[in-house]
Amino acid sequence: MPTYCYRTSDGELVERSFRIGKAPRCVRLEDGRIAERSFRDELPTHVRGDTWPRKSQAMGVHLSQIDSETKRLGSMGIPTQFDDKTGAAILESPRHEKKLREALGLVPIE
Secondary structure, eight states: OOEEEEEETTOOEEEEEOOTTOOOSEEEOTTSOEEEEOHHHHSOHHHHOTTOSEEESTTOOOGGGHHHHHHHHHHTTOOOEEOTTTOOEEEOSHHHHHHHHHHHTOOOOO
C-alpha cells in the first residue's frame, strides 16, 4: 500500500498507508490531534524545488523559546518548526515565509 503524508497544526509530519484512492483528507493521531493531508510533502524533492525548505536566523528564536513559539505560531494557524541546534525558523514555502513574516511584524527590505 502507498504511504501518504499528513501534517498536524503544530507542523509535525506523519505518514500513514492506505489503499490507492482511499486516503482520507484528515487522520486522528493516537494523542487525539488531527493531521491534514499534505500533498506537498508527498512530492519528490526535485519537484518541490531546491530552495525550500530553508532556514532563517532573523525569524528564529532562542533555544529556550522553541517550544513556546512553536505552540504560539501553531495556534495562529502558522505551524512552524525551528532548528533545535540554532533556533532558526524553518520556512516551508514562500507563502509560509510571508505569513510568518507578517505574524512577527517583519517587512522585507526593498
